[in-house]
Amino acid sequence: MYxxxxxxxGAAAFMGGGFMPSQATxxxxxxxxxSASKNRDSKVLLPLTVKQMSELANxxxxxxxxDGVVVNTVVVVGRVCRKEDKLNEFTFLVDxxxxxxxxxxxxxxxxxxxxxxxxxxxxxxxxxxxxxSLQGRRFINVFSIRPVTDFNEVxxxxxxxxxxxxxxxxxxxxxxxxxxxxxxxxxSRGLQSAPLNQPAAAFQGGDGINDLGCKILDxxxxxxYLSIEEGVHQETIALQLNLPMHIIRExxxxxxxxxxxxxxxxxxxxxxxxxx
Amino acid sequence: xxxxxxxxxxxxxxxxxxxxxxxxxxxxxxxxxxxxxIGKSTDDQxxxxxxxxxxxxxxxFVEVIGIADSDKSxxxxxxxxxxxxxxxxxxxxLCQLANGEYQHLFL
Numbered sequence: 608m609y610x611x612x613x614x615x616x617g618a619a620a621f622m623g624g625g626f627m628p629s630q631a632t633x634x635x636x637x638x639x640x641x642s643a644s645k646n647r648d649s650k651v652l653l654p655l656t657v658k659q660m661s662e663l664a665n666x667x668x669x670x671x672x673x674d675g676v677v678v679n680t681v682v683v684v685g686r687v688c689r690k691e692d693k694l695n696e697f698t699f700l701v702d703x704x705x706x707x708x709x710x711x712x713x714x715x716x717x718x719x720x721x722x723x724x725x726x727x728x729x730x731x732x733x734x735x736x737x738x739x740s741l742q743g744r745r746f747i748n749v750f751s752i753r754p755v756t757d758f759n760e761v762x763x764x765x766x767x768x769x770x771x772x773x774x775x776x777x778x779x780x781x782x783x784x785x786x787x788x789x790x791x792x793x794x795s796r797g798l799q800s801a802p803l804n805q806p807a808a809a810f811q812g813g814d815g816i817n818d819l820g821c822k823i824l825d826x827x828x829x830x831x832y833l834s835i836e837e838g839v840h841q842e843t844i845a846l847q848l849n850l851p852m853h854i855i856r857e858x859x860x861x862x863x864x865x866x867x868x869x870x871x872x873x874x875x876x877x878x879x880x881x882x883x
Numbered sequence: 884x885x886x887x888x889x890x891x892x893x894x895x896x897x898x899x900x901x902x903x904x905x906x907x908x909x910x911x912x913x914x915x916x917x918x919x920x921i922g923k924s925t926d927d928q929x930x931x932x933x934x935x936x937x938x939x940x941x942x943x944f945v946e947v948i949g950i951a952d953s954d955k956s957x958x959x960x961x962x963x964x965x966x967x968x969x970x971x972x973x974x975x976x977l978c979q980l981a982n983g984e985y986q987h988l989f990l
Contacts, residue, residue, distance in 0.1 A: 656988050656989060657884065657886060658886050658889070658987075658988060658989055658990065659988055660884065661884050661886045686961075686963070702890075704889060704890045704892065704907055704948075704989070705886060705889050705988070705989045705990070706884065706885055706886030706887075706889060707884070707885045707886075707888075708884045709884065729961070729963065731963065744884065745884045746884070757966070757968075758944070758946070758963075758965040758966055758969060759968075759969060759970050759973070761946075761965075762970065762973050762974045762977050763973070765892075765977055765981065765989075766973065766976075766977050766980075768988060769977075769980055769981075769985045769988060772985065772988055773985075
């Protein structure tokens with residue numbers, strides 16, 4: 608019943624996608640924003656330029672943020688311009704055109720040796736790792752390095768850096784601005800005063816709920832209607848919202864279709880599923 | 884970490900604004916002889932790439948990094964074969980974005 612709402616609407620493309628940093632920027636994270644750094648969804652893979660990494664704010668040696676997103680794992684694509692191969696450690700410098708960053712990969716298994724075997728000066732590589740800072744010097748603790756074979760990847764990575772930056776700074780901020788449909792704002796504000804045992808994440812604003820739907824649910828959420836066990840009659844809803852019955856029925860049908868509301872004792876009485 | 888010597892992403896139109904600076908671009912090789920390569924930029928302008936290409940044969944697309952020494956030429960320091968299948972259009976738009984609204988991510 609609740610599942611349908613997660614796949615509707617324009618924001619659905621970024622919900623539960625798995626690759627986009629939007630996992631850290633879904634609207635429901637606003638409820639968990641106080642613990643975002645501990646939230647599993649905030650540990651995303653971020654494509655960054657070396658220039659961006661040089662300008663990150665950090666609170667300590669391993670906690671960085673960029674564009675409001677906690678930086679955990681980063682990916683860089685660039686040209687190896689220096690390397691040093693020691694017994695247990697492979698250190699190298701990657702130049703992505705915006706700057707040069709030091710990288711360090713620990714060699715612990717034969718597979719690690721195979722991984723670095725094909726890397727030489729001038730090789731373009733894709734590097735995944737954790738951004739770290741030591742005595743003011745930032746570097747990447749690498750857990751994956753592989754040569755680039757299709758050089759469209761170089762341009763693609765930089766375009767992705769731009770897109771993710773754009774997403775985190777502009778699109779992510781949309782739920783907090785007036786530019787989004789008012790229903791989403793009303794809905795999320797409404798949810799904040801809902802009983803805490805209700806999973807708020809299932810009812811993200813903008814998916815399967817419109818302005819009228821929000822008004823109906825807000826009405827049902829009020830204590831005097833919430834306490835009515837048999838539900839609220841549709842005429843009461845129409846009277847309180849001062850809207851014609853056919854409009855109210857449309858709103859009710861939409862809410863029922865999307866699992867936000869259900870009929871109780873008969874087809875004219877309704878209760879909100881959000882506050883059930 | 885060092886961001887003091889970036890290579891600015893350019894195409895034919897952007898090269899004149901970065902003369903005497905370190906630039907990088909991808910060209911389609913049209914003609915090559917000793918000492919220089921004539922190439923077509925991703926926005927269809929003819930550029931002269933000076934310097935010695937690597938001994939290995941050049942692929943259709945080549946990235947060059949070097950100093951822009953005029954509106955239409957680059958003194959190349961680094962040459963990298965970018966293969967025969969490269970999306971010049973995407974790279975061209977990347978150059979525009981990297982020098983425009985999102986320049987702060989690059990320089």
